[in-house]
Amino acid sequence: MQPIGKFLIFAGALLILFGLFLSFSSKLPLGRLPGDIIIKKGNFAFYFPLATSILLSIILTVIMYFLNKR
Structure with missing residues (x-):
């Protein structure tokens, strides 16, 4: 079950980064x-x-x- 745990940690980190991006996206020129x-x-x-x-x-x-x- 170790690969599943690594995948869940990676997916959680991506969700956190995506949430931070959405929070600060109004300040970015994208x-x-x-x-x-x-x-x-x-x-x-x-x-x-x-x-x-x-x-x-x-x-x-x-x-x-x-x-x-x-």
């Missing part, structure tokens, strides 16, 4: 980066966070690389 596409016409608004998606993809790729390297 979602308002240059390169994000915003189209507003009348009462229609289209928002596509292109630059934010690329940045998060790069960060997650680096994290996954270091986690799988061991």
Whole structure:
């Protein structure tokens, strides 16, 4: 049962980090980066966070690389 315990600890740590991220996300510029596409016409608004998606993809790729390297 040791692998299950390690998984639960890792999942709990991820939930804590995600909760902290959500708490402080209003202070981060994510979602308002240059390169994000915003189209507003009348009462229609289209928002596509292109630059934010690329940045998060790069960060997650680096994290996954270091986690799988061991």
